[in-house]
Amino acid sequence: MGTVSSAKGVGAGAVQSATAGQHRLARIQVYNWGTFGGHHDLPVPRSGLLLTGPSGSGKSSLLDALSAVLVPAKHLRFNAAAQDAGTNDRSRTVLSYVRGAYRRVTQETTGEVVTDYLRPGATRSGIALTFTRLHPADTLTLLKLYHVRSGADSASQVEILVEGQQDLVELVGMIREGVDKRRLRQHLGDRARFFQGYSSFAAAFRRRLGLSGEVAQRLLHRTQAAKSLTSLDTLLRDFMLDTPSTFSLADDAVEQFAELRDAHAAVVDARRQEEILxxxxxxxxxxxxxxxxxxxxxxxxxxxxxxxxxxxxxxxxxxxxxxxxxxxxxxxxxxxxxxxxxxxxxxxxxxxxxxxxxxGSELPVVQARLESARKDLARVEDQLRNLAGHLGVLGTEPPQTAAAFAELADQLDREARELRVQLESFEAEAHAVMRDKLELADQLKALRTEAERITSTRSAMAPDLLDAREVISRATGQPASVLPFVGEILTIVEGQETWRVAVEAVASGFARTMLVPERLYRQVADAVDVQRLGTRLSYLRVLPGGEARSVSPDALARKLRPVEGTDYAQWLDTEILRRFDHRCVEDAAALAGVERGVTRAGQVKSSRTAHLKDDRRDLTNPRFWTIGVDAAQRLDQVSQEVDRLRRREREVNARLEDLTRRTHRMQERRDACLRAAESTWEEVDVTTASGVVADLEARCARLTQDLPGLxxxxxxxxxxxxxxxxxxxxxxxxxxxxxxxxxxxxxxxxxxxxxxxxxxxxxxxxxxxxxxxxxxxxxxxxxxxxxxxxxxxxxxxxxxxxxxxxxxxxxxxxxxxxxxxxxxxxxxxxxxxxxxEPAYLDDHLKVLKDLRADDLPRHERRFSELLQSQSSQNIGQLASEIRRAVSQVRTRIGPVNDALQDTEYSPGHHLRIEVSERRLPVVADFLADLATISTGSLDLADETQQEAEARFELLNAVMTRLASSEQRDLTWRNQCLDTRLHVSFTAVERDEHGTAVDYYEGAGGLSGGQRQKLVVFCLAAALRYQLTEAGDPVPGYALVVLDEAFDKTDTEFTRAGLDVFSGFGFQLLLATPMKMLQTLEEHVGGAAMVTNDAEGRCSQLSLVLFENTEDTESAGGAEHVDDVEKEGAVAGADVVVATDPRGADKTAASASGTHEDNEENLFSVLTDEEGSL
Incomplete structure (x- = not known):
């Protein structure tokens, strides 16, 4: 690849001294990335680079290579500029780039549309981005290496930071068989750092390059697709403002609230213990x-x-x-x-x-005889009075003649015999009634004992079973409640009471069975073996598992269910289905037609041949029921039985008293008969005795008259x-x-x-x-x-x-x-x-005393202290951060507006970002709750227990919602804590007098060019806000990538937008499809043409560097790299050194030619005489 001369002149402006301290992109290397097969090395001037070429040539692939290194995977969107709707291009992935996806084809066999890859087998790939700083001098290379095995659907990768320059081609040769970190470490030595994941890799290069955080990475990535931004609030909230500290403060408060909740739980627990004890x-x-x-x-x-x-x-x-x-x-x-x-x-x-x-002698003799006769008369009269008394009992009088007396004697004998027979009958009846009375007394005594036992045990089971369980409970040291009888936790389904007799006939034995948890089995078994229980006890070891059987709808099991709240519910459900599949039928005729069943009258058929009916107990009597009878019901039944027996006892006593009275009367008549029968007629003949006395008295009187002085x-x-x-x-x-x-x-x-x-x-x-x-x-x-x-x-x-x-x-x-x-x-x-047990009453009282004297006050003090500290610190700080958010944003936006003042938005006008508070009702309520919580902590000395409890409940409600994962609470949490939502942004266009001439809240109603211009200005402001530390004139990290950002603006709009980026001190990497080249080239230090072959399989690079001292230094390392790989040629960029078009020649061209002529000037540099690259 040779060097081609350029007709452009050299004219580069002096680089401002402040930019010397910036980290700027100096070099892009890719290896096997998309359609860039092999190694490609692209120098990047410090003053920026224009990336152009036909659509589909691979421009976006290069930009996506930068994103793959600089953007976290969760925020990464490939080919972002082509996604106006904001959706991700799912066809472009790291794997598609590594394998070299380049077209979609239809399979001949299936007709299915599939992706065609340049590298379908095992392959490797790499990206290297080199950043430099002039003062103090610093060079850092960011690398990502990938390896994909044949047939694999994911790539293994490694992230590396290398101090200084690093040729990518050296490293990809070491990962031919896979990513070997050990070999790479040995090769790179101490100047390289390796990372376990992207987050630590990103944190490391953010610190080195001056990026404030992940928000800055997202904003830079979003800037790449600037033309798709429509909402000013969305741009500035999501990509300018950092995630507020309120989230971490809330998380800390929630985490620390656990201690307060525990303290409150301890207080509540201690109070409940105190209340119970x-x-x-x-x-x-x-x-x-x-x-x-x-x-x-x-x-x-x-x-x-x-x-x-x-x-x-x-x-x-x-x-x-x-x-x-x-x-x-x-x-x-x-x-x-x-x-x-x-x-x-x-x-x-x-x-x-x-x-x-x-x-004389005669009178004394007569007088002696008279005295004797008188005595006889007195004796007869006494005997007659006795006889009259006895006969009075019999209701008659003494007879006056001997014949009548004889007849009376016969009557007395007959009545005496009759009375003797009646008395014997009454005596026998009295003995029977007395036996009934004694039996009733015994029954009443037993019922009173049973009532006392029911009251003390709160159980309706038989007393002998309760006694046996009590023996076991004492022996094992376990409360009786953990050893329930089945009848205590089993009941009849509502509406099925008419089958009570059938249920009791079949399941009463099971109801009398004691259940033993697996954890207590050994203890209970030992106690049962050692103790004398005094009754027959059956118990079951409750083991987990067991599958429920399927039974018919009319099975007895369907009429039973566990009592609500019992721990044995699942086990009981399974057990009753297994045991009681008896069909419930009306009578014996229906019973003959089932394998196992029970009639309503209680006849049980357990097999084809075995039948049983036990009428020893009256199963219609609730006193004999064993299932579904609670203690209150049984106590009521006992009370009813006691009342019945007492009525019977009164009847028996009345009968006994009646028998006693009648017996006494008969005994009196019998005795009267016997006593009267003892008398003879001579003993009671008063008439004869009276006559003798009268005769002797007359004779004495005659003798006395005959004797003077006598x-x-x-x-x-x-x-x-x-x-x-x-x-x-x-x-x-x-x-x-x-x-x-x-x-x-x-x-x-x-x-x-x-x-x-x-x-x-x-x-x-x-x-x-x-x-x-x-x-x-x-x-x-x-x-x-x-x-x-x-x-x-x-x-x-x-x-x-x-x-x-x-x-x-x-x-x-x-x-x-x-x-x-x-x-x-x-x-x-x-x-x-x-x-x-009663013996431990004093120990429980000591627990109560300790609770009142120490535990409860201690827990209450700790709860009060934690409530005060968390209310005044965590909650107060959180509320303060929420309230200060708007003023903090206004303070931070000040320097941004100052910078925007340096660049005209339109002739004579400047753009200013204004911040207004957006207070949501839910936030106002939230802050009111926080104020209530934190205000109460100021009056702790006067705060009552009820007030502290109310404040805790409010704090608990707030913390619970903050910790909740339910979508409704997450939405509420985000609305309350995300202070970015509490502000809204408006771009105000003001004239030279500061008068507002237009307001922009978004791109609605604007032309395409106006929208892009507004977006560019706001993006520049957001980047200035995010990347520039307070007091610094320019950001420490300078690179900004714009993909097709000015495809709808005219020359002036484009120039104004680029001027604001340049004014803020950014290094621009511009991508455009052969448009606005001359305007764009004024703000960069070079241009690169990206081309592809007719099939779209092989992308190539050609580079024009505008002569400039600073840029030449940065691009001096660009050269062709020999082919060292089998799968494709390895190429650098064809480099052309051109006269900087920003000098006098540019001015002349601009004066004499059209905009299209200027674009043709740059395009001619990148093509030969025949128009070929």
Missing amino acids: APLLPLSRTISRAQQDQELSEKLSQSVDAYVRRLRRDRLEQTRDRARAAVTALDGEVQSAKRAEDRARAEVQDLTTARAGVA VELDTRLEAARVAEEQARERHISLQANLEHQRSRLEETTKELERLAVEDEPDLDETLSEDLDKRFRSRKRHPTLDEIGQVATSVTRELSQERQRSLRQENEALRDAVSIMVRFGEQWPAAGADVRP
Whole structure:
């Protein structure tokens, strides 16, 4: 490739000194990239390069090579300038470039359109971009090497930074068999750095070349397709402004909030623990008080005997003293009464002697007979009264004649026999009723026990099973709730209750089975083996897995379901489907037609031959149900049964009382019959006895009338006898009283002597006072005979009090155990050292005490401190960043506007970017929430717990949404945190007086040229904003690529757009399809023509360098490279040194020729006399 002379003159302007410190592109090398087969080396002048050529020649392929190195893969869009709609050209990929895709063809066999590749087998490719800085001198080469195996659909690659110049062709020869990093490192030595991925590679070259970040990379890549930009807001927001720090602040806040959430959870957890355990304190007091009451009642009961002994001794002493005094007093009275009786008896004897002397011998005999007859009459009258009493019971009167008496005797005998038979019948019935009463008492006692057990265990299972489980629970140290019976967690499907009898007939045995989790199997098995359970227990080891069987819709399994919330739901579903595939049928006729089934009445068919019906239990009675009966239902059933039995007990008692009354009446009649039958007619014949007395009295009267003075003597004798009887009775009475008092004195003395020799137990005075009150409340001064009855009453009362206290203790213990069980289930770790047993009540109370004294206050302090720090720091800083975003953008946009002031947008007019705040309602709400959260932290000392909780809930809601991955929350998060959305940009065109003459928010309504001009100015402003550090006149990274950016503008618009880029200090790499060449070449240091053969298989480069000291230095290394590869020629660029058209010759050409003439001048340099390249 030779050097061709150019007719253009040399005239390069002096490079500004500030650009010497810029990193500018100096060299592009590609190897096997698209249709550029082999090695191509393109020097790039520091003042820029114009890349031109026919459409489809490969210009965009070169630009895509730059993008492949400078743009992250996630933002990379090949052939960007051709995509006005903003979509990616999916046909262009790194792999398509490495393999050399160049056309689409139709397969002859299938007719399918496929891509044709220049390098379909194993191949390699490479890109090298060399950047230089003049002051201080610095050269850096960015390399990407690719290797694709034959048939592979992806390329292996490596990214390298090399200090200084590096020929690409040296390295591609080392990756013929694949990317060998070790060999490359050995070849390049210390001046090369290798990277594991693109992100670290990009971070390294951004630091070296002065790129601010990934946003700058995206903006530079977007600039390449400048003509497709339409929205000013989109351009400046997405490609000028960096991702705001609010996102990282929010992420930090969310991450740190986890600690606050944990602290809050700890507070809530501690509060919940305190709330659950708090009732233990009053329950503990109740238990303690009940135990004290029981202890007091027990002590009082034990002290009753001692108190009674003391009370009895006191009463005995009092009785002894009274008896001693009475004996002393009565002794004299008895002697006096005896003397009075002797005097009265002597008087009677004297009068009797005197009367005998007067009466003679006959009268005394008659009188003696009369006295005897009177005695007989009195005896008959007594006997008759007794008979009348007995006959009164029988409802009749004594007979008046002997015949009537004989008939009465026969009646009495018959009735006595009848009554004896009836009494025997009543006695038998009474025994039966008494048995019923005792059985009812036993049943009621069992029901009360069952009710207490249901209340304490909250289970409706049989008591013997609950006792067995309790034994196992104590032995294993596990709460009973982790060992459920199937019946406790299984229920009947709603609407299927009519099949209850069938369900119970088939599944009641399964319902009585205890379930054992796999983790507890060994412990339970050991406990069952060692302990005596007192009943038959069946348990199942619950193993995971098992496949559910398919059963018919009318299967019994379809009528059962697990209780909601049980941990065994899935296992139970599988098990009931496996066990209970019995078909539910109405009657025995339907049962004959199924393999396994059950009738509504409860007859079970388990195979073709085996049938069973168990009527030992009435399955219609809810008391015998085992499935789906909770504790409240069973307790209600027990209460109903208790009420029923109590009604029956009242009936039995009434019947027993009735039998007792009737028996008593019959016994009275029987006894009356028997007693009346004992009398004879002679014993009750009052008439005959009265006649004898009357006769003797008449005879005595006749004899007395015949004896003078006898009447007077009789009168005196009768009075003397009365006086004697009175004296005798008084003597006898006093003597009896004396003997009684002597007996009492003797008895009390002996009793006191006996008590004196016995050991008297000590009696606490407090207990004595209590017992004294109890005894006095019943009998203020009980006698010796009453002491026993009062003591029995007091003992009964103490027993009742002890039982009442015991019930209170049991109820409180049951409630306390229930609380301890709940605590252990909800906080296994906290309850690891304690058990849900009464013995561990004090340990649970200590946990409660520690919670109140230390844990809860400590958690609340930590929560309060974290809430304050996160509210004032994270939330306050986040809110501040959001509020300051607009002012920060305005501050940063100032230097951009100053730079735009240096270039006219149109004659006499300049463009200015103005920033306005775009406050969304959702952002205002978000900031209001942040203000509420952070403001509360200022008043922490006065903040109540409820206020802190409310502030935390608001903070939790905000943090939850910020951390959420739901699309709605992500949208909300982006709207709140992306402060780029909080601003809008307007390009204002102002005249020399600063008056706004036009406003631009986008490209709408503009012509194609106006749109491109606006976009170019705004892009330049955005690049200036992104790439230039504050205070620097020019950016540290200078390269800007524009692909067909001015295809719709005229010369003036194009020149103004390029002037603004030049004014901002950018190095331009311009690509255009043979248009506006002269205007474009004024802003570059050289031009390259890209051509391709007729089939589009081989792209070539020709280069014109405009003579310029700076550019010549940068391009001096360009030369042809000999072919070293089999798959195609390796070529550099054909180089032509031309007179810079920006000198006097250009001016003359411009003055004498048209724009098309000027384009032809440059094109002629790149072609020969015949028009060939």
